[in-house]
Amino acid sequence: AQTVTQSQPEMSVQEAETVTLSCTYDTSENNYYLFWYKQPPSRQMILVIRQEAYKQQNATENRFSVNFQKAAKSFSLKISDSQLGDTAMYFCAWGSGGSNYKLTFGKGTLLTVNP
Amino acid sequence: GAGVSQSPSNKVTEKGKDVELRCDPISGHTALYWYRQSLGQGLEFLIYFQGNSAPDKSGLPSDRFSAERTGGSVSTLTIQRTQQEDSAVYLCASSPGGAGSYEQYFGPGTRLTVT
Numbered sequence: 001a002q003t004v005t006q007s008q009p010e011m012s013v014q015e016a017e018t019v020t021l022s023c024t025y026d027t028s029e030n031n032y033y034l035f036w037y038k039q040p041p042s043r044q045m046i047l048v049i050r051q052e053a054y055k056q057q058n059a060t061e062n063r064f065s066v067n068f069q070k071a072a073k074s075f076s077l078k079i080s081d082s083q084l085g086d087t088a089m090y091f092c093a094w095g096s097g098g099s100n101y102k103l104t105f106g107k108g109t110l111l112t113v114n115p
Numbered sequence: 116g117a118g119v120s121q122s123p124s125n126k127v128t129e130k131g132k133d134v135e136l137r138c139d140p141i142s143g144h145t146a147l148y149w150y151r152q153s154l155g156q157g158l159e160f161l162i163y164f165q166g167n168s169a170p171d172k173s174g175l176p177s178d179r180f181s182a183e184r185t186g187g188s189v190s191t192l193t194i195q196r197t198q199q200e201d202s203a204v205y206l207c208a209s210s211p212g213g214a215g216s217y218e219q220y221f222g223p224g225t226r227l228t229v230t
Contacts, residue, residue: 004157031218044203045158045221091157095217101210102148102171103219105157 003029004094006106013082016113021109022075023092031097034075040088082113119222121207127228128197136192136225147190152204179225197229
């Protein structure tokens with residue numbers, strides 16, 4: 001079975017600094033997708049960034065970037081120039097590239113950005 | 116356009132009562148998912164609908180849980196004879212479906228409290 005592990009239950013960072021959230025996963029599949037979702041106190045899950053496993057290039061979305069290490073099954077999220085609005089739970093998720101697109105989530109990392 | 120909506124936002128019920136949770140997906144999205152988020156946990160997959168295909172019910176925790184999707188749009192998750200361990204946030208997500216559409220768009224969730 002697929003598993004996703006986020007080893008950091010909580011993290012904090014000073015505003016404007018950079019922080020990296022860790023995620024590892026376990027799968028026997030070769031074709032899959034990885035996601036980082038953000039969940040602020042409003043409960044709304046927001047997609048931050050996605051990575052296709054077949055792509056070697058790391059995905060980037062403005063201040064958010066990933067370090068995807070396929071062989072190590074690692075998928076970390078780097079947030080640059082942290083902002084107060086980045087305070088949220090961050091979930092790493094894995095999805096099969098097959099016909100069923102259900103996601104397997106990690107337990108999340110609570111990120112607090114301090115002023 | 117309008118995002119995924121869920122109702123009610125919060126629901127408090129007594130143990131043993133039945134509850135119905137509603138999800139309105141994004142218009143045109145053929146895939147619909149239900150997840151459960153318990154306190155301090157990640158999201159747990161419950162059920163997946165794709166078009167007119169038979170739903171994937173593999174995540175439903177017991178036969179007290181059921182879901183239907185009428186007309187390929189609105190979905191209702193029903194929990195019969197609720198138990199205290201059913202207390203959680205129930206999240207619905209939709210996706211365009213089809214090849215390459217792996218991103219899921221989430222609703223704000225329904226917080227269910229069983230007393």
